[in-house]
Amino acid sequence: MTQHDERDRTDAALVTLDMDRSDPGYRAWLKEAVRKVQADANRSADTHLLRFPLPEPWGIDLYLKDESTHPTGSLKHRLARSLFLYGLCNGWIRPGRPVIEASSGSTAVSEAYFAKLIGVPFIAVMPRTTSLEKCRLIEFHGGQCHFVDDSRTLYEESARLAARTGGHYMDQFTYAERATDWRGNNNIAESMYQQLKLERYPEPAWIVATAGTGGTSATIARYVHYMQYDTRICVPDPENSCFFDGWTRQDPLASADCGSRIEGIGRPRMEPSFIPGVIDRMMKVPDAASVAAVRALERAIGRKAGGSTGTGLWSALMIIAEMVAEGRTGSVVTLLCDPGDRYLDKYYSDDWLTGQGIDIDPYTRTLDHFLANGVWPG
Template sequence: MSETERRWAQQALARMRAARAAEEPVPLRRYPVPEGWGVALYFRDESRRPAGSIKHRLVQRLFEDAVARGDVRQDTTVVEAGAGNAAVATAYFAQLIGVPSIAVVPGKTSAAKRARIARYGGVCHPFDPPAAIYDEAARLAVELGGHYLDHLHGAAHAEDWRGPDSVGASLLAQVVAAHGGPPAWAVVGVGTGMTSATLGRHLRYHGYPTRLAVVDPENSAYWPSWVTGYAGYGTGMPSRIEGIGRPRVEPAFLPSVIDLVMPVPDAASVAAMRHLATATGWSAGPSTGANLWGALRLVHRMREGGEKGSIATVIGDGSPDERRLDPGPYAETIDRFLAGGTWTEPTP
């Protein structure tokens, strides 16, 4: 690395450190569980990150590593695959340090999703079939002499699960401060698998009694993989819930640290997302709806068992997604539960 390249790397890393230092604290929000139930439900609002989602911190760590290693230099094009939150965060950090970025997106990606990437200077590269965008991103990075960020593989090593700075550790610390002790349950979705893997190991390492639950949407490989113990499980179909669910088990997923995986119907995720907006005014995406659905099921479980305490989860992003699903029956489940404590799910 030349002196010019070294100086640029130092400046790029300094910009990222300064951006992190300037961030507003991520708030912890309390959802209004009925009084007298003895269970509190908390959300850490990761949508308040500058890039708007829980992927912000993951992508920042991948950028820091790539710059420090010399994989990203001042003339390097950074390439990522996908049209979701990771692609938006990639464009954000590329713009921050002054390098170009390309998101390889499925050909049918909506104009709204493309606009979120373009907002930070990212260029969309449409490609089909959708399952091949990862190979295309790797090929394009080689062709351009660029760097394929590949957050799905990088997530396995991006976070320090022992320390206090990961999303999971920060969530736990906030709930301990707010509630006076660790939560009975932590609930997260799985996209890359990083959040559940770091949180689960952090819980065990520090001796927390908190149990870890994962919510998984339709068409995702994680729930059947966890049930069967087969890491090679694949569905061949993409998730309809942005940010969580994968047609294959990603490298960061660590099933051994998870206590419970709950499959969540996609319509239930949308129903819970809309309920959250109505009940609290919080704007969130359907992955957060899946978290709420899973958390409310655990509230019911705790009440049935006479258990008191708290449940911790996250608002993963702030982008509502109006999928063409029928959330009505699942909305009735939520309303009935909060009104009278009875949990009955629609028959599929």
Template sequence: MDTWVAQAVSKISADSHRSADTHLFKLLVPRLEGIDIYLKDESTHPTGSLKHRLARSLFLYALCNGKITEGTTVIEASSGSTAVSEAYFARMIGVPFIAVIPKSTAQSKIEQIELYGGQTHFVDSAPQMHAASVELANSIGGYFMDQFTYAERATDWRGNNNIAESIFRQMEFEPYPIPKMLVMSAGTGGTSATLGRYIRYKGHDTELTVVDPENSVFYESYISGDTSLTSNKSSRIEGIGRPEVELSFQPDVIDQMIKVPDAASVATILWLEKLIGRKAGASTGTNLWGTLSIAKRMMERGEQGSIVTLMCDSGQRYLDTYYRPEWVSEHIGDTSLYEAELNDWL
């Protein structure tokens, strides 16, 4: 192997060994009876989100496949969090990084990309990211990382401390150690693919629910089986939802999908803050709304068990958007009906 590549792989692997596992904490919801909800807190990674795991895997995959060598400029299409994490690893191994992101991306994410030495290339909306990334990579001789294609194959879904193995290991001493349900939203579809494959590989009696925001075609594609669906709209929930069915999305390992209104996602993170005193990103709200919906149905059927979902990133990145009432009113709409329903849980 090329000496530079070997050193780059070693640096990224060392980062993994330095990182402690993320916490899994129990959500104490007063009205829940016989059902335990857990949040896997991915906001504690060095770059602040679930995408730290993905970026590490994508870099190792590209390095070991000969796609990145010394001096290669890495380009990624991202709504922000993946770009932040990839900028971190690009700086670590000393290669230039350019993020192709929508103009609507939270300013805090843009600042973090630049903090890690990355550059930004703006497009008007999410549907334009892929083509712009391909064009940019071709024009400068760079490498397009393409998370939406490679996310599902870059991670070792059999184990090796992936997120699925981590969840099941951390659940071992809980009252219901084998979760009834894992709940995850889809951006690339890579994490849901890892979770679904691991459940089957280990033979766990666990189902996988994938939740989807508005302006995303994953849900409709799952229901109809049509993988050619597209949309000309961008997801308003940063980090999840796509205007086309990405190659990393693996519907065959999903047991059910739930469509979650964007106003419900935002209402849920405001409710969560009341419950735990911490802010989370809106994709966490999508996850948790779906989780509470499942818990409600389980209670109505007299079922007991545990449900695990993810806190994808911190809400500190979204203080100027999801946590600003004026912005929510203009871009998301009225959340009061969902807030009232959530407050019933308290």
């Protein structure tokens, strides 16, 4: 095909889209689709802010924002809702055409839910190692799972599928930070501060937010700056992810050779939605520490959570250890990202840990020692 032919085909496609947008049937479908997505938010209660028990003499409160109570069971429900509204209002999501997403699981579960809600097909492009429970949930909500063997090919395969099917590649890793209204509108940051209003430390010293797309950390940090709070933002990063290296070296081209074992967070490249300039601190967290932390969480509050919650909890407790050592009081908030029943065959399976060569015992002893004595082992 010549360059001239390609330009003619593009022009023809744009004319078709213009005709579609002026069609009364499309406008009626669009209004109804937007109404359905907004109605989902309107009938959903806010998520809880749970307390993690710490010794009273420390004068420090630790909270977990429990995003597992969303209709699709994870933090990604907020993101998926925002992405669908963004795509619909931009005219990118069309009746009868599939929505396609590159996802390691939870975003795909939530997007499958919203696709079903507005009546369009959904295809999740995901690593073959994604947990079976997440695959089951995607299919439960009417989505299809399209697997790749190399997680670094997710983006290209998603774009290829969108071009082949005439669908829309949602591209959460590009649009997550701009689809959400970071100034407020009941975003996750505004919700946190509203729920902390009657606590003894209503303005947290730190908010700890892990990063997959980077959209959540960007939203929280921007809101903190916009509202002129003194809260600092820490982003923990798991093994096999490049965010920490890219942030510390100020290298937008940083990359990792393989995918993260902590589903939902960590990336092999610096994603467009990851905004380094809004973050105050990053930590590199071993995968064994993440798993030890989610198991400690279950012992403390009786709740199982996914590995990304453990990554954030480990970092939050390290920050609290610093506060205790320095005699500082205050509050720290992190996220309970999704429920642990999605990972019974992974983070709660000793056989899986053995197969991955992960030994959580040293990290479990560290947590037990700190919570009992207030001192983080050196």
